[in-house]
Amino acid sequence: xxxxSTATVDEVAVVAAPDPFWNRERRLGVGITVIGLLATFVxxxxxxxxxxxxxxxxxxxxxxxxxxxxxxxxxxxLFTVAVGVIMLTGKARSWQTLLLCLGILAFVLSFLCxxxxxxxxxxxxxxxxxxxxxxxxxxxxxxxxxxxxxxxxNVAIEGQFLMGAFGAALVGTLATxxxxxxxxxxxGGLIIAAMLAVLAIRYLVDQVVVGIVLNLFALxxxxxxxxxxxxPNALKYNQPPKMPEWKIPGLAEIPVIGPVLFHTNLLVWLAxxxxxxxxFALKNTRWGLRTRAVGEHPTAADTVGVRVRGLRYVxxxxxxxxxxxxxxxFTLVSTGAFNKNxxxxxxxxxxxALIFGRWTPFGALGAALFFGFAQKLAxxxxxxxxxxxxxxxxxLPYIATIVAVAGLVGRVRAPAADGVPYVKS
Amino acid sequence: MRGITKRFGDLVANDHIDITVEPGEVxxxxxxxxxxxxxxxxxxxxxxxxxxxxxLVDGEAKVFRSPRDAIAAGIGMVHQHFMLVPVFTVAENxxxxxxxxxxxxxxxLDRRRNRRDVLETSRKYGLPIDPDALVENLPVGAQQRxxxxxxxxxxxxxxxxxxxxxxxxxxxxxxxLGVMRSLAETGKSIxxxxxxxxxxxAVADRITVIRRGRTVAPSNHPAAALDRTEGSAFxxxxxxxxxxxxxxxxxxxxEVTKTPSEPGREVLKISGLVVDDDRGVRAVDGIDxxxxxxxxLGVAGVQGNGQTExxxxxxxxxxxxxGAMELDNESLAGMGTxxxxxxxxxxxxxxxxxxxxxKEFSVAENLVLDMYDRPPFxxxxxxxxxxxxxSARERVTQFDIRTSSAEHAVSTLSGGNQQKxxxxxxxxxxxxxxxxxxxxxxxxxxxxxFIHNQIIHExxxxxxxLVVSSxxxxxxGLADRVAVMYRGRILAVVSPDTPxxxxxxLMAGATSPAQASPDAAQEAAAQxxxxx
Numbered sequence: 001x002x003x004x005s006t007a008t009v010d011e012v013a014v015v016a017a018p019d020p021f022w023n024r025e026r027r028l029g030v031g032i033t034v035i036g037l038l039a040t041f042v043x044x045x046x047x048x049x050x051x052x053x054x055x056x057x058x059x060x061x062x063x064x065x066x067x068x069x070x071x072x073x074x075x076x077x078l079f080t081v082a083v084g085v086i087m088l089t090g091k092a093r094s095w096q097t098l099l100l101c102l103g104i105l106a107f108v109l110s111f112l113c114x115x116x117x118x119x120x121x122x123x124x125x126x127x128x129x130x131x132x133x134x135x136x137x138x139x140x141x142x143x144x145x146x147x148x149x150x151x152x153x154n155v156a157i158e159g160q161f162l163m164g165a166f167g168a169a170l171v172g173t174l175a176t177x178x179x180x181x182x183x184x185x186x187x188g189g190l191i192i193a194a195m196l197a198v199l200a201i202r203y204l205v206d207q208v209v210v211g212i213v214l215n216l217f218a219l220x221x222x223x224x225x226x227x228x229x230x231x232p233n234a235l236k237y238n239q240p241p242k243m244p245e246w247k248i249p250g251l252a253e254i255p256v257i258g259p260v261l262f263h264t265n266l267l268v269w270l271a272x273x274x275x276x277x278x279x280f281a282l283k284n285t286r287w288g289l290r291t292r293a294v295g296e297h298p299t300a301a302d303t304v305g306v307r308v309r310g311l312r313y314v315x316x317x318x319x320x321x322x323x324x325x326x327x328x329x330f331t332l333v334s335t336g337a338f339n340k341n342x343x344x345x346x347x348x349x350x351x352x353a354l355i356f357g358r359w360t361p362f363g364a365l366g367a368a369l370f371f372g373f374a375q376k377l378a379x380x381x382x383x384x385x386x387x388x389x390x391x392x393x394x395x396l397p398y399i400a401t402i403v404a405v406a407g408l409v410g411r412v413r414a415p416a417a418d419g420v421p422y423v424k425s
Numbered sequence: 426m427r428g429i430t431k432r433f434g435d436l437v438a439n440d441h442i443d444i445t446v447e448p449g450e451v452x453x454x455x456x457x458x459x460x461x462x463x464x465x466x467x468x469x470x471x472x473x474x475x476x477x478x479x480x481l482v483d484g485e486a487k488v489f490r491s492p493r494d495a496i497a498a499g500i501g502m503v504h505q506h507f508m509l510v511p512v513f514t515v516a517e518n519x520x521x522x523x524x525x526x527x528x529x530x531x532x533x534l535d536r537r538r539n540r541r542d543v544l545e546t547s548r549k550y551g552l553p554i555d556p557d558a559l560v561e562n563l564p565v566g567a568q569q570r571x572x573x574x575x576x577x578x579x580x581x582x583x584x585x586x587x588x589x590x591x592x593x594x595x596x597x598x599x600x601x602l603g604v605m606r607s608l609a610e611t612g613k614s615i616x617x618x619x620x621x622x623x624x625x626x627a628v629a630d631r632i633t634v635i636r637r638g639r640t641v642a643p644s645n646h647p648a649a650a651l652d653r654t655e656g657s658a659f660x661x662x663x664x665x666x667x668x669x670x671x672x673x674x675x676x677x678x679x680e681v682t683k684t685p686s687e688p689g690r691e692v693l694k695i696s697g698l699v700v701d702d703d704r705g706v707r708a709v710d711g712i713d714x715x716x717x718x719x720x721x722l723g724v725a726g727v728q729g730n731g732q733t734e735x736x737x738x739x740x741x742x743x744x745x746x747x748g749a750m751e752l753d754n755e756s757l758a759g760m761g762t763x764x765x766x767x768x769x770x771x772x773x774x775x776x777x778x779x780x781x782x783x784k785e786f787s788v789a790e791n792l793v794l795d796m797y798d799r800p801p802f803x804x805x806x807x808x809x810x811x812x813x814x815x816s817a818r819e820r821v822t823q824f825d826i827r828t829s830s831a832e833h834a835v836s837t838l839s840g841g842n843q844q845k846x847x848x849x850x851x852x853x854x855x856x857x858x859x860x861x862x863x864x865x866x867x868x869x870x871x872x873x874x875f876i877h878n879q880i881i882h883e884x885x886x887x888x889x890x891l892v893v894s895s896x897x898x899x900x901x902g903l904a905d906r907v908a909v910m911y912r913g914r915i916l917a918v919v920s921p922d923t924p925x926x927x928x929x930x931l932m933a934g935a936t937s938p939a940q941a942s943p944d945a946a947q948e949a950a951a952q953x954x955x956x957x
Contacts, residue, residue: 304522
């Protein structure tokens with residue numbers, strides 16, 4: 001066997017990518033420092049010097065963490081500043097993500113101390129509510145992950161939610177079974193996904209346009225059927241059973257986390273289990289490797305015998321099932337009846353969570369929980385009569401997404417072939 | 426392959442082509458750009474399906490519906506544009522499509538086995554690669570090794586290499602040719618698609634020439650040495666001139682004929698130029714260049730060493746970080762492309778279809794893209810179609826643009842004729858400076874000859890010409906002085922008569938020949954082995 005050296009000169013000199021001074025960490029450091037200063041001086045000055053109580057239950061009773069509102073506001077504000085300064089030095093690169101989370105957490109705590117001063121905040125209720133708001137967002141964003149990692153943009157999550165919610169209400173009522181409702185919710189999501197897949201993959205229509213059209217279609221058809229069918233006969237067609245809450249003995253007794261995670265409904269568990277499952281599968285299975293290849297460089301996948309379009313169909317349809325299940329939340333978990341346009345843009349927030357979470361399952365989970373918390377907080381503030389308009393918090397998902405997409409917190413990179421139909425040459 | 430015919434609409438890309446590849450041979454598939462070589466091989470690899478004809482593997486007729494079928498029949502292909510996922514590791518890229526999995530239907534990747542297989546193949550064939558490196562961080566030479574290993578791990582008997590040397594330095598090319606030979610010695614068959622005659626002469630056992638979708642038969646060319654086996658292949662004893670004539674269908678002059686230059690005043694003067702690329706990475710890193718009236722300055726270098734950014738900076742298409750650019754002592758920086766063009770700078774961009782022509786526009790419209798708002802073609806409010814069409818007809822004749830009408834869309838023209846439209850447009854103005862970036866990429870040999878002559882003609886009329894090309898032959902043929910660019914710097918300015926090996930070493934970044942001696946390469950290989 002002849003041994004031929006093919007090492008070339010270009011490997012002798014390894015080129016070092018130049019690192020600009022204002023790298024990602026320093027830019028983030030500036031941001032954290034600025035919000036830290038805002039918290040310390042603005043929130044600190046506005047905060048009343050009264051005790052803020054964070055109760056470990058769903059109401060005002062029981063044990064609580066207490067702190068003087070103003071002191072807490074300033075302390076957490078200063079802590080935020082400190083984190084920002086550490087990041088500015090540029091010496092803690094490997095801790096970047098942890099520091100970022102710490103900084104944001106401290107800022108949020110500072111804000112809470114200001115708002116809760118002289119009042120109380122029930123932690124269990126807050127977390128429970130955050131998770132509930134986050135639930136459809138998690139499922140919707142996961143549906144997006146499935147489709148977009150294989151290269152199909154899914155703007156139709158909103159439509160899948162609506163069809164899912166409608167299907168769950170209708171079939172759930174007719175069959176008087178919450179499980180029949182859940183299954184038909186998934187079928188509802190699947191129907192929209194199938195239309196998206198055929199139009200985007202087979203007929204190469206612009207995927208964003210298809211997504212928007214499908215949203216309008218879902219809004220139109222569910223609205224029509226609601227007015228013609230459900231409204232006149234609500235008892236017969238629009239009174240689905242609610243999803244039962246199950247309690248896992250033992251685990252549910254853990255303070256704070258127990259009642260939130262282990263005394264809840266099946267849909268929450270489904271969403272929380274799907275996150276690591278999809279993460280592992282994308283990373284470590286044949287399906288995942290092929291999905292990522294098809295989303296990044298479909299021609300390369302095709303030339304080694306991967307069925308590009310087939311895989312995209314599978315992933316978009318799987319995504320439809322997951323998003324449809326997310327739609328079931330609105331009728332089977334939340335309100336207990338279908339209403340026209342009841343999802344009210346949640347599908348778009350899920351899309352925002354997908355992007356903010358950088359197209360990864362755990363990122364999507366984190367973003368969804370963050371957005372869910374913001375929504376719950378907005379609700380809390382309006383009830384507590386806070387001077388801060390709750391609309392500001394409702395804006396948060398969109399602002400966060402704009403910040404993320406604009407690249408202010410580092411490069412948000414979509415799969416390279418996301419939204420690009422595959423045409424064989 | 427027997428009687429292969431493939432049509433795209435009215436175009437017959439392959440017209441009853443027969444080709445036989447023996448075990449253990451390097452079979453060169455020679456032809457001009459667009460002759461149908463890649464189309465033919467894409468059918469062998471299952472990416473395209475022939476309209477007529479059959480493919481026989483070891484005497485057995487096969488139908489390849491997709492690359493999967495071709496791989497199963499022992500056929501591998503390394504594409505001209507690498508088929509690697511940039512964000513995957515080397516091992517993941519090699520595994521893709523033929524993954525080692527465990528866990529039954531779950532299909533969990535067996536990364537350890539995958540990695541071991543890669544290293545094994547890499548050792549066996551002497552192609553050093555690091556299985557854990559991200560492909561996007563690898564230099565092109567290494568990416569190509571990944572492609573070859575990818576094919577070899579699938580245990581192919583026949584390996585198709587589509588224009589594999591286009592992105593390589595001369596040294597890397599020689600190494601690749603060596604790899605091809607040693608693979609052939611182990612009994613693998615290799616189909617080597619190329620249009621470079623030197624490489625064919627260096628490595629091929631047999632040569633099949635394709636011209637306009639048909640094989641060129643030896644019987645029609647008694648002068649060519651006849652092949653030792655059946656089929657329509659030539660032996661490598663056929664001379665380069667002969668092969669070139671077979672490719673083009675008539676005698677071609679491979680050399681650019683020109684008189685010695687008479688350099689005049691300094692027209693373009695660049696000093697200390699620094700330019701960043703799209704990602705903000707330094708692409709041009711302090712360049713000093715002078716182009717004089719009446720001379721051609723050639724910039725040689727492997728693609729992606731800052732040539733694109735240099736040209737875009739001169740044309741005002743890209744901002745500069747530092748340095749100065751002067752056209753007859755007038756600063757070009759911040760001038761704006763439109764002003765630069767009207768100051769007498771002609772520009773042939775490297776990507777014709779993206780920057781050179783508007784494909785949907787007619788030939789006539791494309792010919793006035795730079796002058797549509799000036800008399801006689803128009804004014805600030807309206808166009809003058811009569812003048813535009815008249816001038817177009819003239820230039821179609823003058824520049825030998827082959828189209829039945831100047832009103833046809835440019836997209837209906839062949840690559841060579843599209844490029845002639847660009848050349849005609851740019852040379853129809855009085856020029857002081859002409860910048861030609863990859864002026865003959867994707868252009869047929871006949872048009873190459875014509876375009877080269879036009880460039881020399883422009884030089885002789887006193888224009889300063891800057892030619893950038895990754896084809897060393899082209900640069901040396903056209904230029905009066907050759908500047909070698911490497912990683913954003915000019916390493917040296919040499920005479921075009923410098924031996925190509927020496928220029929090749931410069932293109933690989935060696936400032937003195939000793940630095941890139943074969944020993945150094947061996948050492949690097951040894952180090953790489955150790956690190957594995």
